[in-house]
Amino acid sequence: MPTYKVAIVGAGPAGYFTAQAFQKAQSENLLFSIDMIERLPTPWGLVRSGVAPDHPKIKTVSKVFEKIAKEERFRLFANVELGKDISLKDLREQYDAVVLATGAARGRKLGIAGEDLTNSLSAADFVPWYNSHPDYVQTEVDLSCDTAVVIGAGNVAMDVARILAIDPVELDPTDVADHALVKLKESKIRTVIICGRRGPEHAAFTAPELRDLPKLENTDVYIDEKQIADAIERVELLGEVEKDLKNNIEAMKLIAEHSKKGVARKLEIKFLSAPLQIKGDQKVEEVVFAINKVENGKVVPTGEKFSIKAGLVITAIGYDSVEYSGVKIENGRIENIAGHVEHNVYTTGWAKRGPTGVIGTNKSDSNDVVDLIIENLKDPKESEGITALLKSGHEVIDQLGWEKINASEVISGEIAGKPRVKEVDWKRLISLGRS
Numbered sequence: 001m002p003t004y005k006v007a008i009v010g011a012g013p014a015g016y017f018t019a020q021a022f023q024k025a026q027s028e029n030l031l032f033s034i035d036m037i038e039r040l041p042t043p044w045g046l047v048r049s050g051v052a053p054d055h056p057k058i059k060t061v062s063k064v065f066e067k068i069a070k071e072e073r074f075r076l077f078a079n080v081e082l083g084k085d086i087s088l089k090d091l092r093e094q095y096d097a098v099v100l101a102t103g104a105a106r107g108r109k110l111g112i113a114g115e116d117l118t119n120s121l122s123a124a125d126f127v128p129w130y131n132s133h134p135d136y137v138q139t140e141v142d143l144s145c146d147t148a149v150v151i152g153a154g155n156v157a158m159d160v161a162r163i164l165a166i167d168p169v170e171l172d173p174t175d176v177a178d179h180a181l182v183k184l185k186e187s188k189i190r191t192v193i194i195c196g197r198r199g200p201e202h203a204a205f206t207a208p209e210l211r212d213l214p215k216l217e218n219t220d221v222y223i224d225e226k227q228i229a230d231a232i233e234r235v236e237l238l239g240e241v242e243k244d245l246k247n248n249i250e251a252m253k254l255i256a257e258h259s260k261k262g263v264a265r266k267l268e269i270k271f272l273s274a275p276l277q278i279k280g281d282q283k284v285e286e287v288v289f290a291i292n293k294v295e296n297g298k299v300v301p302t303g304e305k306f307s308i309k310a311g312l313v314i315t316a317i318g319y320d321s322v323e324y325s326g327v328k329i330e331n332g333r334i335e336n337i338a339g340h341v342e343h344n345v346y347t348t349g350w351a352k353r354g355p356t357g358v359i360g361t362n363k364s365d366s367n368d369v370v371d372l373i374i375e376n377l378k379d380p381k382e383s384e385g386i387t388a389l390l391k392s393g394h395e396v397i398d399q400l401g402w403e404k405i406n407a408s409e410v411i412s413g414e415i416a417g418k419p420r421v422k423e424v425d426w427k428r429l430i431s432l433g434r435s
């Protein structure tokens, strides 16, 4: 019975859904032995280091990942870095197919003056900081100002703004990083302003996330009613309106009209505000915006400007894939045609399509890539797989090792009244996972 060896690089949602697609495609005449390779000592990718701590429901997908990992012929090789511990060339030779599910970890830049001032940072550095990613514990963020500006009108901007704007005691029962919780409790920030460069009808937020905002207990959320009324007028002129857009606009209208509690913590969403410059002497002090308008369906500058005095700026304007030896990046993604990179190398998830879609989007994406791989399979290779590639003595965290880390974090969480307390130190993670 032919058994094909496949290597999946990246243990995030796209990687796991690829493994699941291989598992589901198996039959009496077709088996897959799956090696999942992960740079960090822990799997789950953005479900661990991206999803907001106050959104635990989204993280329950990890149960699906653990089920996939329990299937026969699935092995985890965490703490193994492509380009450092193993090369793509070697993987290609040892495996029948290699799938790069390496995501998009680098935050896009605005390219405006002042972007590199102290306390101007990317969500790509801020989100993993509050989510205990071992590489981002040292992210420097100063929360001693009154006002923070978040640039971008997508769900990452909303996550970041919410984390900054809510009363940090609401994060006590979550798995937010301890180091972040301490800083958030000392935070002087009381006003967080999300700025989108286009109109409400163009926002990339999704309705369920918007609908959660008025439910915040200790934060008032503001959207200018006029901006929403104007957007509704423009949208009505379009005739038939997509369901997602209709839901989004309705959710924003509710926020705009929702009665305010009169509390000190404020989260505002401003539209048609395009960042022009971040001003400050060494450190962020003010953000200057061009005021845009929508004219004949197009977003154009009005020629007017305004500015916000703020001590912290976080840009959440999308991500690019990180380059590593052997892959070409084009427009922030691994260069590919429908997931095919070259020879027996494929890509999926954000590395393939860019940073779009929710976790579930990776499922259909990975199914398509696996179908393509199966179409292109030749005779299975006779090879040793990853064991032939790693230097002797390299400490791999395998599934059992990860389960030890997981159990230890969950037990620490039980004591602290949280779902888990994530270990942030790379060396301690390895020692916890030592099998």
Ligand code: NAP
Pocket (backbone or CB within 6 Å): 055, 058, 109, 110, 151, 152, 153, 154, 155, 156, 157, 159, 196, 197, 198, 202, 203, 204, 205, 206, 209, 274, 275, 316, 317, 318, 319, 355, 356, 357, 358, 359
């Ligand atoms: P996104 O949804 O693509 O939003 C990016 C935002 O940045 C857009 O509003 C975009 O505006 C803006 N932007 C881009 N370049 C800009 C510039 N130069 N100046 C000002 N604004 C700029 O990206 P994301 O928020 O990073 O989210 C990535 C994906 O993860 C999305 O699919 C998102 O839904 C998903 N996600 C989901 C959840 C959840 O389900 N709870 C949570 C987090 C993330 P334009 O539209 O004008 O380009």
